[in-house]
Amino acid sequence: MNRAILNMSKLSVWLTVILLFSTSLTASAVTDKIDYTHDQIRDLGFEIAHELRCPMSVNQNLFDSGAPIASELKGQIFLMLEQGESKQAIIDFLVQRYGEKIRYQPSLSMATAALWFGPILLLFGIIGFAALLIREQRKHQDTNGNTYE
Incomplete structure (x- = not known):
């Protein structure tokens, strides 16, 4: 009986350590926002828009497309950059939303x-x-x- 209580206390200590570690990782992930300058936002936004395909236009990237969805996605890109999201986080978000076909160079899988x-x-x-x-x-x-x- 005494051994079972000892094992339970060890288990609770480990669970507490894991819980604290995971909350610290989550807190750091939430606060890892990038503070871009206006010029960095513009340049990075244009770079991302050049790398992604417009879902409605044939063989055009978001930057060159005049489709309404391209304008909406460009706005989403710039909004996410202003919120401090990284280039990779933005691309991952758009790939999750539109699928791998939005990339001009699909990832290797x-x-x-x-x-x-x-x-x-x-x-x-x-x-x-x-x-x-x-x-x-x-x-x-x-x-x-x-x-x-």
Whole structure:
């Protein structure tokens, strides 16, 4: 019985430590706002708007698009910058809201691996196919008595 009480008190001490640690992390995450200057807000807002795709316009970023949703999203970006949000937090928010398609350069994941590695694999495949084709032509020319130099 005494041992059970001792184990319970150790458990309560650990739970208290974990609770205090987690609240300190949460408090620091809430207070980690960035104080941007007006010029930094403008430059960073334009940079983010150039990096993100407009959900309504075909092949246009938010900066270049004249669609109403692009204006709304640009306003959201500047509002979040004024509130001290980081560039990555803003992009993460918009990706969560609109999906990975809002990025011009999607992040590397299992779903986007073909986008990242597909062109390289296709290039190697074409080079390999061309090498085999040339090799077969040389072999065919050699069997016909022709010399290839």
